[in-house]
Amino acid sequence: MPLFSAPSFAPGQVLTTCKLGLGQMLSWGSAFYLPAILAGAMGESLGIPPSRIFAAFSLALLMMALTGPVAGRLIDRWGGRPLLMATNLWFALGLVLLSQVQTQGQLFAVWLLLGLAMGAGLYEAAFATSVRLYGKAARGSIVGITLFGGFASTLSWPLTTWLLHSWGWREACLVWAAVQLLVLLPLHASLPRAPARASADAVMPPAGLAAAPTAPTTPLRGQWLSLVLLALTFAAIWFIGTSMMSHLPRLLMVSGATATAAVAAAALVGPAQVASRIADYAFLRRAHPLWSARIAVMAYPLAALALAVFGASGSWAYALAFGLGNGIMTVVIGTLPLAMFGAQGYGQRQGLLMVPARMTQASAPFLFGLALEQWQLGALWVLMLAASIAGTALWCLRAKQV
Known part of the structure; x- marks a missing residue:
């Protein structure tokens, strides 16, 4: 395919x-x-x-x-x-x-x-x-x-x-x-202009084609628990991602890797993220994004386990596992709310869902840096806690499709 x-x-x-x-x-x-x-x-x-x-x-x-x-x-x-x-x-x-x-x-x-x-x-x-x-x-x-x-x-x-x-x-x-x-x-x-708002949940071709009939949109009443769980998930994931973008080479050096080896291992994160996004689209694109998220979030504790057990020799495995999980989770942040609540009001809802994530993102460099300074490799427990929160929230969600 x-x-x-x-x-x-x-x-x-x-x-x-x-x-x-x-x-x-x-x-x-x-x-x-x-x-x-x-x-x-x-x-x-x-x-x-x-x-x-x-x-x-x-x-x-x-x-x-x-x-x-x-x-x-x-x-x-x-x-x-x-x-x-x-x-x-x-x-x-x-x-x-x-x-x-x-x-x-x-x-x-x-x-x-x-x-x-x-x-x-x-x-x-x-x-x-x-x-x-x-x-x-x-x-x-x-x-x-x-x-x-x-x-x-x-x-x-x-x-x-x-x-x-x-x-x-x-x-x-x-x-x-x-x-x-x-x-x-x-x-x-040069982007196409947005079509009329009459068809929020349908495919709306911008090239002058007729808009599809309006699809019914499930109201958000009664969905507050799902919104809170999503916001909690995104906040935990952004904390992990921003902590690593700020401190990954330093974390790998704390594990015993040389500066050169730490930078080389950290460089694997980008390609791993891209590879996981391609794999997710190729093999899971017809599945509900919630399943992609549940699979991807397991990569974070697996990465931490590899670094904790193997030390410097596990730095490459840590970078690859983190990149694979984080790559899919970045996509899920956009696709999961779309699948669960539909396209109507997507922009404003997405902005609200991301407020806690942005807050944790702002605090992550300082907080994880402090944990790394105080606890050295024990700072991995902070990442494990964040991943556990995200994983628990994801398993509490139901795979609703709007």
């Missing part, structure tokens, strides 16, 4: 998915992944410790949490094209201002602006844009978008590192601002 078979996509959907995916890959790289490379140089230039840079970044993540529901509601009403174009301007403005900061106060203010752009322009916005265009048929698009997004760090970290060493961190910010204006703004301007 071909990976992207024709019956699974509306006319133009593959091209739209590629545009959204490329936009996500470059947008994540131009903002979210910047501190990992530039924090040291920025701190040295501004005369503040790198921890202050990450504090400003955490503030941006909190702004993301507040922005998400509003952005989702706007996409539900108007479609994603105008909002994504606006975020390109916000990203560009924020990056230009970031290149000019001279004080700590300016730094925090600029990251607030970038947090606003990230909250309205990253994964949840792209998912909601796809659902607004294609209804429940957007599941394949969500997978495709995350395939591109999986390469964001693979592309951006080496490029930003090269820009840093060749020109400096301020110039690197300006280059990424140019990418937002010259590449992503025209790219998002």
